[in-house]
Amino acid sequence: MAKxxxxxxxxxxxxxxxxxxxxxxxxxxxxxxxxxxxxxGRSSADPSRLIAPMLEWFIATDRGFAKAKKGQA
Known part of the structure; x- marks a missing residue:
């Protein structure tokens, strides 16, 4: 099973x-x-619905973005 x-x-x-x-x-x-x-165990999701969670994860784990965002606050 893939993680x-x-x-x-x-x-x-x-x-x-x-x-x-x-x-x-x-x-x-x-x-x-x-x-x-x-x-x-669910029915196949619409692939387009994966884009938002993937982008959220990418942004949440981008340290450079977090640092720049914190610097703007």
Missing amino acids: LKLASIADDKPVKITVELPAPLHRDLVRYAEILARES
């Missing part, structure tokens, strides 16, 4: 944006959604 960095997708009111992704990245998102569904 994925995302455990679940929060159900929150979204803000709609349009993003173009390279085809290989989209294929990886589809695969990630399939693996996440298999490991969580």
Whole structure:
């Protein structure tokens, strides 16, 4: 069993944006959604719903961003 960095997708009111992704990245998102569904025992998630939690995780773990953000406060 793979250990994925995302455990679940929060159900929150979204803000709609349009993003173009390279085809290989989209294929990886589809695969990630399939693996996440298999490991969580749920039906396959819409790959586009993975983008927000992945970006949140990326931003939360970016030390340079945290330092710059703290410096602006």
